[in-house]
Amino acid sequence: xxxxxxxxxxxxxxxxxxxxxxxxxxxxxxxxxxxxxxxxxxxxxxxxxxxxxxxxxxxxxxxxxxxxxxxxxxxxxxxxxxxxxxxxxxxxxxxxxxxxxxxxxxxxxxxxxxxxxxxxxxxxxxxxxxxxxxxxxxxxxxxxxxxxxxxxxxxxxxxxxxxxxxxxxxxxxxxxxxxxxxxxxxxxxxxxxxxxxxxxxxxxxxxxxxxxxxxxxxxxxxxxxxxxxxxxxxxxxxxxxxxxxxxxxxxxxxxxxxxxxxxxxxxxxxxxxxxxxxxxxxxxxxxxxxxxxxxxxxxxxxxxxxxxxxxxxxxxxxxxxxxxxxxxxxxxxxxxxxxxxxxxxxxxxxxxxxxxxxxxxxxxxxxxxxxxxxx
Amino acid sequence: xxxxxxxxxxxxxxxxxxxxxxxxxxxxxxxxxxxxxxxxxxxxxxxxxxxxxxxxxxxxxxxxxxxxxxxxxxxxxxxxxxxxxxxxxxxxxxxxxxxxxxxxxxxxxxxxxxxxxxxxxxxxxxxxxxxxxxxxxxxxxxxxxxxxxxxxxxxxxxxxxxxxxxxxxxxxxxxxxxxxxxxxxxxxxxxxxxxxxxxxxxxxxxxxxxxxxxxxxxxxxxxxxxxxxxxxxxxxxxxxxxxxxxxxxxxxxxxxxxxxxxxxxxxxxxxxxxxxx
Ligand SMILES: Nc1ncnc2c1ncn2[C@@H]1O[C@H](COP(=O)(O)OP(=O)(O)OP(=O)(O)O)[C@@H](O)[C@H]1O
Ligand SMILES: [Mg+2]
Numbered sequence: 001x002x003x004x005x006x007x008x009x010x011x012x013x014x015x016x017x018x019x020x021x022x023x024x025x026x027x028x029x030x031x032x033x034x035x036x037x038x039x040x041x042x043x044x045x046x047x048x049x050x051x052x053x054x055x056x057x058x059x060x061x062x063x064x065x066x067x068x069x070x071x072x073x074x075x076x077x078x079x080x081x082x083x084x085x086x087x088x089x090x091x092x093x094x095x096x097x098x099x100x101x102x103x104x105x106x107x108x109x110x111x112x113x114x115x116x117x118x119x120x121x122x123x124x125x126x127x128x129x130x131x132x133x134x135x136x137x138x139x140x141x142x143x144x145x146x147x148x149x150x151x152x153x154x155x156x157x158x159x160x161x162x163x164x165x166x167x168x169x170x171x172x173x174x175x176x177x178x179x180x181x182x183x184x185x186x187x188x189x190x191x192x193x194x195x196x197x198x199x200x201x202x203x204x205x206x207x208x209x210x211x212x213x214x215x216x217x218x219x220x221x222x223x224x225x226x227x228x229x230x231x232x233x234x235x236x237x238x239x240x241x242x243x244x245x246x247x248x249x250x251x252x253x254x255x256x257x258x259x260x261x262x263x264x265x266x267x268x269x270x271x272x273x274x275x276x277x278x279x280x281x282x283x284x285x286x287x288x289x290x291x292x293x294x295x296x297x298x299x300x301x302x303x304x305x306x307x308x309x310x311x312x313x314x315x316x317x318x319x320x321x322x323x324x325x326x327x328x329x330x331x332x333x334x335x336x337x338x339x340x341x342x343x344x345x346x347x348x349x350x351x352x353x354x355x356x357x358x359x360x361x362x363x364x365x366x367x368x369x370x371x372x373x374x375x
Numbered sequence: 376x377x378x379x380x381x382x383x384x385x386x387x388x389x390x391x392x393x394x395x396x397x398x399x400x401x402x403x404x405x406x407x408x409x410x411x412x413x414x415x416x417x418x419x420x421x422x423x424x425x426x427x428x429x430x431x432x433x434x435x436x437x438x439x440x441x442x443x444x445x446x447x448x449x450x451x452x453x454x455x456x457x458x459x460x461x462x463x464x465x466x467x468x469x470x471x472x473x474x475x476x477x478x479x480x481x482x483x484x485x486x487x488x489x490x491x492x493x494x495x496x497x498x499x500x501x502x503x504x505x506x507x508x509x510x511x512x513x514x515x516x517x518x519x520x521x522x523x524x525x526x527x528x529x530x531x532x533x534x535x536x537x538x539x540x541x542x543x544x545x546x547x548x549x550x551x552x553x554x555x556x557x558x559x560x561x562x563x564x565x566x567x568x569x570x571x572x573x574x575x576x577x578x579x580x581x582x583x584x585x586x587x588x589x590x591x592x593x594x595x596x597x598x599x600x601x602x603x604x605x606x607x608x609x610x611x612x613x614x615x616x617x618x619x620x621x622x623x624x625x626x627x628x629x630x631x632x633x634x635x636x637x638x639x640x641x642x643x644x645x646x647x648x649x650x651x652x
Contacts, residue, residue, distance in 0.1 A: 231517040233501050237494045244492045249511045258513045
């Protein structure tokens with residue numbers, strides 16, 4: 001089965017092992033070690049880690065299309081934000097009559113705008129299953145339409161990057177408007193609970209952190225399975241020699257569309273995990289700069305490895321937390337500096353260093369005859 | 376007649392899978408039959424009343440000075456260029472002039488271009504895997520697994536092309552000659568009936584040329600092969616029958632010795648070398 005294939009890969013075993021160990025460690029240090037002990041991990045930190053994990057998932061989604069398909073999407077923030085809005089809409093409707101205006105159905109901002117009833121696209125979001133489904137389907141549908149048009153007309157390279165930027169920019173402008181019905185510039189916030197659990201309780205925060213970890217692990221496995229399948233090899237072939245791949249009889253644009261939609265859905269999932277942990281979603285997530293930043297995480301971590309994207313996302317965001325605490329003004333310079341240093345000294349990113357060791361081992365095992373293994 | 380022909384071919388249009396035995400009718404001899412073919416580019420006749428017949432299983436070499444129309448001839452066979460007039464038949468059943476490029480490729484005509492393009496990031500094995508005849512839609516490709524016969528077929532092509540030891544290495548590290556062989560291997564994966572090879576040994580070392588000669592002569596009999604080549608030594612080492620093309624038509628045809636002693640051929644080649652001098 002193609003889905004179970006990744007379990008045979010050393011790098012995947014290692015990745016899943018490290019992820020599970022980290023999740024267990026954080027849980028233990030949070031729950032078992034008493035507060036006040038120097039090793040205790042407080043709820044704030046657990047929440048922070050959960051945020052990093054959702055960013056890591058977003059980076060994996062970007063690496064899937066950039067690393068393996070050669071599509072430099074500078075608009076993945078849009079899919080992330082749409083997934084986040086879908087989750088936000090569910091969370092808004094969970095508030096019920098506990099809002100400032102006490103309307104049993106309408107979210108506060110709609111009452112404020114003196115709307116009479118829910119717009120049609122808010123229907124169904126009172127049900128968790130529907131909201132969670134939309135987390136995947138809404139970004140997926142946008143990617144399907146956008147990708148269909150772009151790949152069919154064979155828009156590639158820098159032109160595609162530019163129109164993905166345009167896409168996220170246009171959506172940002174649209175979501176800023178109050179009439180859109182997504183809370184305008186304030187976005188959606190003041191969430192109370194998720195699936196009946198109080199979002200402000202420590203247990204829920206731990207739960208969301210663990211859910212992010214599980215989602216990251218599962219998505220990583222899914223991406224590895226895709227990348228390790230024959231379809232993944234067609235993607236790499238497309239990335240390196242598109243015309244040649246087409247000449248072999250593959251309908252390249254359909255492969256691109258498939259992977260692009262999967263990636264957009266994973267980005268949406270990341271957004272949906274992010275929103276309950278930060279407690280707000282607003283149009284700034286659509287900002288073109290954010291989408292570029294995601295690409296920087298992947299570049300820093302190392303493109304076309306998937307685990308590199310995870311490393312990059314966590315490293316950069318950790319550095320960001322530290323920096324903005326100490327010298328908020330210096331953050332952008334630090335990010336730029338890091339990027340320059342890595343591209344000059346580590347063109348394959350942090351993962352390039354790790355891969356070097358793996359590769360040596362693989363080359364040694366090359367000499368041994370045996371089953372065909374795809375790297 | 377041609378209407379019936381084209382109706383009879385309808386069933387092939389949506390057929391992604393080439394059967395191992397393609398329905399090419401070679402009972403009457405030739406696998407490729409070209410008659411009175413003419414192609415004009417802006418009034419210039421690149422191919423002029425060309426007549427060419429290639430038998431099933433034959434290894435044919437085409438030589439001729441620069442601009443003789445060799446590459447254009449291959450463009451016509453593969454459907455890339457449409458002739459102004461003439462007939463081009465694949466076996467006795469398929470009129471190639473009524474078919475488009477993918478249809479012709481699916482029918483079993485493989486073509487190697489002058490410049491090799493292999494997927495450098497993929498291993499030699501994976502390059503062959505992608506080239507193999509298979510259901511090439513998205514979801515079948517996602518769940519595709521190599522079964523025993525497919526693996527054996529890849530192994531066989533790896534042996535034929537002499538790349539068995541390099542099977543797991545990325546194609547990017549291959550030498551120029553090895554890339555050419557890999558590309559021929561990728562064509563073979565589709566089990567073509569007719570292989571068109573344009574200048575296979577350009578830029579190769581002596582040894583690589585020898586290996587290529589072995590490879591191509593080894594294919595003859597199983598496949599029909601048409602090789603375009605400038606290198607006379609190479610042509611001599613592989614050819615049983617040589618066709619000399621000049622100004623878009625056949626100047627001479629026969630064994631290498633016959634052709635080389637033909638006064639018209641000598642004149643064309645001498646004339647050319649005098650011009651060059
Ligand atoms: N698309 C085209 N438009 C105009 N002229 C063309 C075109 N294709 C080929 N020609 C001309 O037709 C003639 C035959 O070209 P062709 O490429 O078939 O020669 P060739 O025998 O393959 O030569 P070489 O040995 O240099 O590869 C040349 O004079 C060329 O300039
Ligand atoms: Mg030529």
